Amino acid sequence: MSNDLPNNAEQQLDQNYWDAKYQTKATGWDLGLVSPPIKAYIDTLQDKNIAILIPGCGNTYEASYLLEQGFTNITVIDIAPTLVKIIEEKFITNTHIQVLLGDYFQHQGRYDLIIEQTFFCALPPSMRQKYVWKTHDLLAENGILAGLLFNRIFNLGPPFGGSQKEYEPLFYSAFHFLNMDVAYNSIAPRANSELFIELQKNKNVTVVLYALNGIKTAAVAQEISSEIAKMPAVLNTSINIDFTEIVIVSETVLDLKELQKTIATDGAYTITTIAL
Template structure:
């Protein structure tokens, strides 16, 4: 198993090996954000990368948005693109060490699939800890067989149900109908509400 640490991800950025980076917000997340009414929501984007979701949220008037990434380079990219973005909302570090909490919403976009699969239950528990009661975890999970050749690491609808159902109410978990072409039928859109 590869060591998926800070050095691993920094090297990916240095070498431009960013197959997960589609260069814009994904259609399912854009459509989800478009229906959010409360611009004061406290939102977290973990494993943010170049954070196209952040750019879109800011365009839509959301300001209480935090991003975290273990790698420094994508955070520098964000600083360069959004010079006035509050530095205290731009977090460099390990997601599992995050001390902030009381988020209304956490957006999942290629973070879960980048983690070593042995961390999946830890991910579930950390998400529950970071969210307010009835807070939402929403986004996309890959729907293809889990192999050791990742990242990205896949999974299945039944696995995700088993993993999350004890700590979250599963509001939606279905094949995304509006994925980008290379990911068509390989993504599940979900909304999980913290119990």
């Protein structure tokens, strides 16, 4: 088993949460089969040797189907040790799949395709900007993010839902939108509540995640985002819901000192780069 685990306490709590779900078999989200929209997408893929990553893989029916179809370079990653042990044993004799125990956001690699199936919706909404940043980083030059996002709101999460209106500005400029529409072939209980996405990495931009400090209100966050958006070369900005992180898409690498001047010259608010 390859091990790529985080050290920070908050992430460890997340690991314990998900591991307990698999230990108690409290996995109500598990379809028991590859999701039909993803199966249909896999059936369109011609190159069986592309590098594929499935984050937050769960029981990874998608990986099983990929292997059945002859794909040769699959990586799956999940943070739950109980689950990873099970799927590692399941694929123990198959050399075409690598099973990783670890944190997607600390993982290093380069992939032609990342398959999204209930990973994004399992993350706290405050991590969505980080998801865009990390996914862009892990994809190869013309890599694709494909899969499903929930097109509905849940009262309690996980899963955490959303809408196309919310997702489009989140991924804007970092990716080219090849497809983002209501899935026509979802299973009956999820009919009209899933968006199928196919997003291609924009290889001509820089995507950087920054930590923010001192911002307490949505009004201030909006003002700061608007000021940064006016900077030369900036194409898109998105601040997370607790105002602690911002992802910036730009044509060139931005000068951190200029960013700091833009948001506050008196140090009331600070911005620092988050390293990959």
